[in-house]
Amino acid sequence: MALKPKLKPMSTSNSLQKRSMQFKNVFVDSKKRRKQAFTLSVFVGIALVLYLVSGLFGRGRPTVNKYPPVHGHYINEIATTKPLIFPAVENAAQLKEMNMRSLHILRIDMDGNKKYVLKETDQPITEKERKQMTDPHEIIKRDYLDHGKLVFRKGTDSPEVVIVTLVDFDNYDPQTLIKVVQNRVNYAQRHRYGVYVRWAQEFIPLLEKQNLKESYEYLKPMIMRAAFHAFPRAKYFWFLDQDALIMRMDLSLQNHLLDPKILQLAILKNVPVVKDSNIKTYNHFLPGNAEIIFPQTNGGYLDSSSFIAASGMYSKAMFDYLSDPLVRDFPWQNFAHCVSHALQWHPSILAKTALIVPKTIASVYDPAKKADEKPGVDAFHYTAGDLVASFYGCKDRGSCIKDIDTFYDKVQTS
Amino acid sequence: MSSSMPYDPSFEDEKKRQYSYKHRSFLDRVGATIAQHKRAVLGIFCAFFVLFWFGSSRFTLWSKDPKIVLILAVNDGGGVHKWKGEQEWAIERISIQNKRAYAKRHGYGLTLKDMRTARRYSHEYREGWQKVEVLRQTMREFPKAEWFWWLDLETLIMEPQISLEEHIFKRLDSLSYRMLDKFNPLDLPLDIPYVDYSQPPELLITQDCGGFNLGSFLVKNSKWAHLLLDVWWDPVCYEQKHMMWEHREQDALEALYANQPWIREKTAFLPLRSVNAFPPGACSEFSDDPRYFYSEEDRDFVVNMAGCAFGRDCWGEMQRYGSLLESHNQKWWRRFY
Numbered sequence A: 001m002a003l004k005p006k007l008k009p010m011s012t013s014n015s016l017q018k019r020s021m022q023f024k025n026v027f028v029d030s031k032k033r034r035k036q037a038f039t040l041s042v043f044v045g046i047a048l049v050l051y052l053v054s055g056l057f058g059r060g061r062p063t064v065n066k067y068p069p070v071h072g073h074y075i076n077e078i079a080t081t082k083p084l085i086f087p088a089v090e091n092a093a094q095l096k097e098m099n100m101r102s103l104h105i106l107r108i109d110m111d112g113n114k115k116y117v118l119k120e121t122d123q124p125i126t127e128k129e130r131k132q133m134t135d136p137h138e139i140i141k142r143d144y145l146d147h148g149k150l151v152f153r154k155g156t157d158s159p160e161v162v163i164v165t166l167v168d169f170d171n172y173d174p175q176t177l178i179k180v181v182q183n184r185v186n187y188a189q190r191h192r193y194g195v196y197v198r199w200a201q202e203f204i205p206l207l208e209k210q211n212l213k214e215s216y217e218y219l220k221p222m223i224m225r226a227a228f229h230a231f232p233r234a235k236y237f238w239f240l241d242q243d244a245l246i247m248r249m250d251l252s253l254q255n256h257l258l259d260p261k262i263l264q265l266a267i268l269k270n271v272p273v274v275k276d277s278n279i280k281t282y283n284h285f286l287p288g289n290a291e292i293i294f295p296q297t298n299g300g301y302l303d304s305s306s307f308i309a310a311s312g313m314y315s316k317a318m319f320d321y322l323s324d325p326l327v328r329d330f331p332w333q334n335f336a337h338c339v340s341h342a343l344q345w346h347p348s349i350l351a352k353t354a355l356i357v358p359k360t361i362a363s364v365y366d367p368a369k370k371a372d373e374k375p376g377v378d379a380f381h382y383t384a385g386d387l388v389a390s391f392y393g394c395k396d397r398g399s400c401i402k403d404i405d406t407f408y409d410k411v412q413t414s
Numbered sequence B: 001m002s003s004s005m006p007y008d009p010s011f012e013d014e015k016k017r018q019y020s021y022k023h024r025s026f027l028d029r030v031g032a033t034i035a036q037h038k039r040a041v042l043g044i045f046c047a048f049f050v051l052f053w054f055g056s057s058r059f060t061l062w063s064k065d066p067k068i069v070l071i072l073a074v075n076d077g078g079g080v081h082k083w084k085g086e087q088e089w090a091i092e093r094i095s096i097q098n099k100r101a102y103a104k105r106h107g108y109g110l111t112l113k114d115m116r117t118a119r120r121y122s123h124e125y126r127e128g129w130q131k132v133e134v135l136r137q138t139m140r141e142f143p144k145a146e147w148f149w150w151l152d153l154e155t156l157i158m159e160p161q162i163s164l165e166e167h168i169f170k171r172l173d174s175l176s177y178r179m180l181d182k183f184n185p186l187d188l189p190l191d192i193p194y195v196d197y198s199q200p201p202e203l204l205i206t207q208d209c210g211g212f213n214l215g216s217f218l219v220k221n222s223k224w225a226h227l228l229l230d231v232w233w234d235p236v237c238y239e240q241k242h243m244m245w246e247h248r249e250q251d252a253l254e255a256l257y258a259n260q261p262w263i264r265e266k267t268a269f270l271p272l273r274s275v276n277a278f279p280p281g282a283c284s285e286f287s288d289d290p291r292y293f294y295s296e297e298d299r300d301f302v303v304n305m306a307g308c309a310f311g312r313d314c315w316g317e318m319q320r321y322g323s324l325l326e327s328h329n330q331k332w333w334r335r336f337y
Helices: A008-031 A031-060 A087-102 A127-133 A134-147 A172-191 A200-204 A211-228 A253-258 A260-266 A311-323 A335-345 A400-413 B009-017 B025-037 B038-054 B086-106 B130-141 B169-175 B223-232 B235-242 B247-261 B315-326 B332-336
Strands: A079-082 A104-107 A114-117 A149-154 A161-168 A193-199 A236-240 A243-245 A292-295 A308-309 A353-356 A388-390 B068-077 B110-114 B147-151 B156-157 B203-208 B211-220 B267-270 B302-304
Touching: A079 A260, A087 A172, A087 A200, A087 B086, A114 A200, A134 A193, A134 A243, A149 A211, A161 A172, A161 A211, A161 A260, A172 A193, A172 A243, A172 A400, A193 A200, A193 A260, A211 A311, A211 A335, A236 A253, A243 A400, A243 B110, A253 A308, A260 A353, A292 A311, A292 B025, A311 A335, A311 B025, A311 B068, A311 B223, A335 B235, B025 B038, B068 B086, B068 B130, B086 B110, B086 B315, B110 B130, B156 B315, B203 B315, B211 B223, B211 B247, B211 B302, B223 B247, B235 B247
Parallel strands: A079 A149, A161 A193, A161 A236, A292 A353, B068 B110, B068 B147, B203 B267
Antiparallel strands: A104 A114, A236 A308, A243 A388, A292 A308, B147 B211, B156 B302, B203 B211
16 A cells, blocks of 8 residues: 555645646736637627527517417407497497398308308408598498407406397387497496497308397307407306396396305206206205306296306307307207207206396296386296396287386386 | 354354343344234234235325326227127237336326227217217226326337327427318318417327327316316217218217317317327328328337228238337347347
C-alpha cells in the first residue's frame, strides 16, 4: 500500500483557493480570453433572442386540428347583448300574407317533391344595408331570416332563467301575439330573466313533414336546443306554449319551483311515467338530479305545453334524441307520447327527469269552472293565484285568442 | 463442529449469547413465539388461506384496479348455428393468449365476454343489442377503470411492447380526427349544428371502407358513455331500420353520429391502421389504398382479420400474423439456436 501524505485541513482550503484562482485565470486574466468570453456570450445572447422570437411566432400559429366553432342552424350569427330575444310580432299579418313560399327557398326535386330548405350560410345584413332597403316586404323578410341568427353574448353576464316560446303567424293575429310576447317580457324583466321567442315557421324547412299543424309540437325540442345555444350560460330554460300566460308576475321561478326544497314537494315519485305504464318514476329521486322537469296531467300523461330543462348533457341528449329524424318522423300519437317513450326506454334519462304536479307551471284553464274559485280545491285546473294559466285544449274549442285576451286583461289589472 | 476440536472460547461465548434472552436475535424470538402459540398461528394461517383461495377475487393485498380494461369478445356464435371446429378453438386460444400477455405486460385488466348466440337476442329487434349490453355489464364490473378497449376475437396485437398510453392517449390530439372532411366513406353530413368540438373525446372508433368499424374501439368510463350505451339501442329506431341496418349496432351508431350533436361532439376517429389494421382480404375492392392494410414495415399495432369467417381462411390468416408476431418479438438469445 502506498503511503498517503496526510493532508492538513489548512492545505485543503489552500487548494480550493488555488482552484478558484485557476478558474479566474481561464476567463479574466488574459485579454485574449476575455475576448473569447465576450464572443461566446454574444452567441448565447443571439440564440436566446432567436428562441424567444420563435416562441412568439409559434404561439400565433394555428393548431393542427382546426374545428368549426359551435354554431346553430345558421353558420353566421349575430351576437346581441340584450337578453330579450323576440321577433317583430307586429309583422305577423304581413308575414302570413308573404307566406312560406316567399320567405324560404323551395326546392323541387326530379320526382316533383317540394321541400323548403334552409340556407345555412345565409349572411345577416348590417344596419347600414337595412337602412338602404326601401321595400317594406324585403325588410320584413330580412328581419324574419336574421332573427334566428341572434345569440346572447355578453361576457360572463347572463340571465339565470330563459323563457322560451314558439309563436305562429299563420294562426294568430298580431294583437294576440303582442300580448303573448309582452306577457313573457314583463315577467322576465321583473326577475331579470331572458326571453327567447322564435317563429315556429322558421323551423319548418328543417323537418320532413313540413306543415305546421302536424309538426308544431315537434319543434319544441328544436327551439330548446336553439335556446341553449343562444344563452350558453343560462341555467334553466322554461318552455311555455303560446297558448299560455304567466299570471303571477311576482313569483320568481326559482322561489316558486326550482329551489330543491320546493321541487321536492312537487315531484311525483313512484308513479307510472304514462298511464298504465310498467315504468314508474324513481322512488328515491333527489331534486338536485332533475335536469328535465315535466308536469303530468290529471289523466297521467305528460304535458308538453310547459316544461323546464336545465342546460346539461342529459337535457341536450334528450332534445337531440327527440329531434333525430328517425325518432321525430315515427308515427307517434302525439309529441307527449314520443317524450314518454324516451323516458320509458332510456333509464338514464328517466333518472334525470322529474315529473311534477301540473299546478306548478301548467294549470289548465277550464272554461266550465269559474277561474275565481278558491284555490287548493283542484290540483289540476287553473285557479286564481296560480303561476300559469294554460289554455290547453283551446284549439279544439276554437277559443285560444279569446282566452288569451280575457286572461291578459286579468294580469294587467291585477 | 467435531468433538476433536480443541476448546474454543468464542464458541462458548456464542452459546451463552444465544441462551441469554437479551441477546437473542429477532428471528429466534419470532420462532420461539410461534412455537409457543402454535394453535393461534395455525388458525391465522388457515384464515388467510381460505380468504385468498376461496374469498372474493377483489381481496388482494397488492393488486390495484386497472385503469384500462381490455374486453375480448370470445366464443362468437358459440357454435349454435354451426359446429365449432378445431381451428376455431385454436384461433380463440391464440387470440386470448395474445391479449392476456399484453394486459399482463402493461398492467391492464382483461375480461373475456361470451358472445354466443342466445335466445334473448334472437328477435330481430334485439340482435344488435348484445355488444352494448356486454359493454354496460363490463362497466359495472370495473367501476374504477378509466378506459375500455373492445377487441373482436379475430385480432392480434402485433406490437405488444407498446403501451396504449404511449400509442394513443399521449398523442391523441395529433393521431385522432374529429371531422370527416378528409375521409368519409358513408357520406355522412360533415357539420351539424350545436357540436362543440372542444370537448375531449370519450369514444375512439375507426372507419374502414364501409363506414364505422367496431372491431376494435375504445370507450371511456364516463357518464356520457353510459348515456350513449343507453340511447344506442332504441326500439323505435331499430324497428324502422332493422332491414337496412345490416351491421346492427355499427349502423345504429352511424345514424346517431349523423343526427345527434351530443354524440358527435365526444366521438373521435383513429386511423384504421392505428388500432384496427386489415389483412389484404378485408376491404379487398380497395386493395390499392394503403390506409386500410397492415404494413409490416410500419409495424402497425393491431391487425383485425375482420370478416375472415365470410369466405376467407381465418386459420390461415391467424397463422400468418401469428408467425409474423413471433418473428418481430424474438428475443436476442433466440438467434443463437
